[in-house]
Amino acid sequence: MIKVGIVGGTGYTGVELLRLLAQHPQAQVEVITSRSEAGMRVDEMYPNLRGHYDSLAFSVPDAATLGACDVVFFATPHGVAHALAGELLATGTKVIDLSADFRLQDADEWAKWYGQPHGAPDLLPEAVYGLPEVNRKAIKQARLIAVPGCYPTAAQLALIPLLEAGLADTSQIIADCKSGVSGAGRGASVGSLFSEAGESMKAYGVKGHRHLPEIRQGLRRAAGKDVGLTFVPHLTPMIRGIHATLYASVVDRSVDLQALFEARYADEPFVDVMPAGSHPETRSVRGANVCRIAVHRPQDGDLVVVLSVIDNLVKGASGQAVQNMNIVFGLDERLGLSHAAMLP
Ligand SMILES: NC(=O)C1=CN([C@@H]2O[C@H](COP(=O)(O)OP(=O)(O)OC[C@H]3O[C@@H](n4cnc5c(N)ncnc54)[C@H](OP(=O)(O)O)[C@@H]3O)[C@@H](O)[C@H]2O)C=CC1
Ligand SMILES: CC(=O)N[C@@H](CCC(=O)OP(=O)(O)O)C(=O)O
Structure with missing residues (x-):
């Protein structure tokens, strides 16, 4: 034990x-x-x-x-x-x-x-950045692990396949992200009150949010060069969940992006690449240590839109932390984490 x-x-x-x-x-x-x-x-x-x-x-x-x-x-x-x-x-x-x-x-x-x-x-x-999908080997040897932030987990998992393959125009990528209020923690604050956050939605941190440098750092690692990123977080009236919509331009239209994403995450127990045309919902990951991703190419143009959902408290924090513990101690990575999401 x-x-x-x-x-x-x-x-x-x-x-x-x-x-x-x-x-x-x-x-x-x-x-x-x-x-x-x-x-x-x-x-x-x-x-x-x-x-x-x-x-x-x-x-x-x-x-x-x-x-x-x-x-x-x-x-x-x-x-x-x-x-x-x-x-x-x-x-x-x-x-x-x-x-x-x-x-x-x-x-x-x-x-x-x-x-x-x-x-x-x-x-x-x-310190090893604890995103198993990119750092598993280093995590195995680590004594000190930094579990990624919630927005950074959703955004990086959505973009890494494109960047590793050199397929995205790195000059301008947009991460439009929404979070439930539990992301703000349990401490009392006016912005988290039911009467403030319910029936309402707002962007915040547009000028610069502390997750911007963290996401940029991860994207730089994947792309091998700096990435121009605009990150806009939003607070939404739900308790758990992050929904990230990523916009990028592809530099080669001939590549089958669905196949690329499926191949990149084929061996990943906690990343689910959904069938082409899917629209992942935050409730499909509620309570589960999973990131569900869907790749879209509107009008088959240069633009690629990647949708990514996680539970901020599970794959965005505590579940990912337990996943890291399993790796560090040489256990099956899925131990204690294989339950399905709660629906509704
Ligand atoms: N909420 C989310 O979705 C996510 C949160 N995180 C991060 O995880 C961390 C915890 O978040 P969350 O659970 O929301 O946090 P909370 O703010 O709700 O809880 C903080 C906990 O830390 C304890 N604490 C506070 N100050 C100290 C201190 N100086 N020394 C020791 N213990 C202290 C508190 O207990 P007490 O004061 O009684 O000691 C409390 O148990 C944060 O860094 C957060 O940014 C990461 C990803 C997602
Ligand atoms: C809705 C909300 O307030 N979200 C928090 C981020 C969630 C979080 O806890 O961030 P870490 O993963 O870095 O700890 C924020 O914007 O600061």
């Missing part, structure tokens, strides 16, 4: 980790932290977990207790993993960080987008 610790157990990604790990045959959650709820049993706070974690209670984060675990997940705001990761790695504990602390390779760029100095630049060279 893999001994698991979770820092930040009361947020949405923390409780989603608990839900997924409850069904995992080879992992046992030993430590779960919350400073504000220390002492409370997890199944008192989250009744959906009753019967799964009979005696597990929140505790304050403590490096010694966490260091006794085989792996520690950080489901915390940005900056927290910077402070604790080094100490845990030194005790031999693997670290899987769901925040953005180790996603950008460049500490100065991180500081610019996150508004504070990078707290652990010495660890950046060994």
Whole structure:
């Protein structure tokens, strides 16, 4: 059994980790932290977990207790993993960080987008970007994994086949993305109120969102050169889900894009290339660790439109984190993650 610790157990990604790990045959959650709820049993706070974690209670984060675990997940705001990761790695504990602390390779760029100095630049060279579909080999050897952001997961999986094949005009790609409100976390804020976000939809971060450099970094890796990207996120009145629509121009109209995408993801357990002409719905991935993709060529012109949906809390965060854990510990990548989505 893999001994698991979770820092930040009361947020949405923390409780989603608990839900997924409850069904995992080879992992046992030993430590779960919350400073504000220390002492409370997890199944008192989250009744959906009753019967799964009979005696597990929140505790304050403590490096010694966490260091006794085989792996520690950080489901915390940005900056927290910077402070604790080094100490845990030194005790031999693997670290899987769901925040953005180790996603950008460049500490100065991180500081610019996150508004504070990078707290652990010495660890950046060994941090591995945890997108298994492009980095599986490196993940297997990693001690420190940066789980990709939710928008970046949906956008990169949609564009990588085109970029790796050198088929997209890299001067101008558009990522038009929509998220449910759980993407904003569990912390109270006016924008997440039902009466603010319900029956309404709005774009935000058009001038520059912190996921822009992360998506650009991934696209650059796939294309082997810089990519001109416009990224516009939107808040939509649903709880879970990301819907990303990607627009690019193809440089060779003769290529069968459906066949290209199917071949690229043929061996990927968590990417589903849907039949030509499909329109994937966010509800088709709700609760599941899957990204469903459909490729369109309107009027058979140069334009390619790729549609990509994920559950922000699963393939966009906690499910992808468990997928990374499975790879790091040499397990079947699908363990604990093979359930179907909830419909409706
Ligand atoms: N929501 C989403 O869809 C996604 C979120 N993420 C990322 O995952 C991380 C967690 O997100 P989410 O679950 O929404 O977050 P929340 O903000 O809802 O929860 C944060 C958790 O972290 C704990 N925490 C806060 N500050 C500290 C601290 N200084 N030290 C230790 N623990 C702390 C909180 O507990 P307490 O204060 O009681 O200790 C709480 O349990 C974030 O970095 C987020 O950006 C990634 C992908 C998708
Ligand atoms: C709707 C909403 O507010 N979404 C969040 C992104 C989701 C998220 O948590 O981002 P990370 O994956 O980088 O942690 C935002 O725009 O900042």
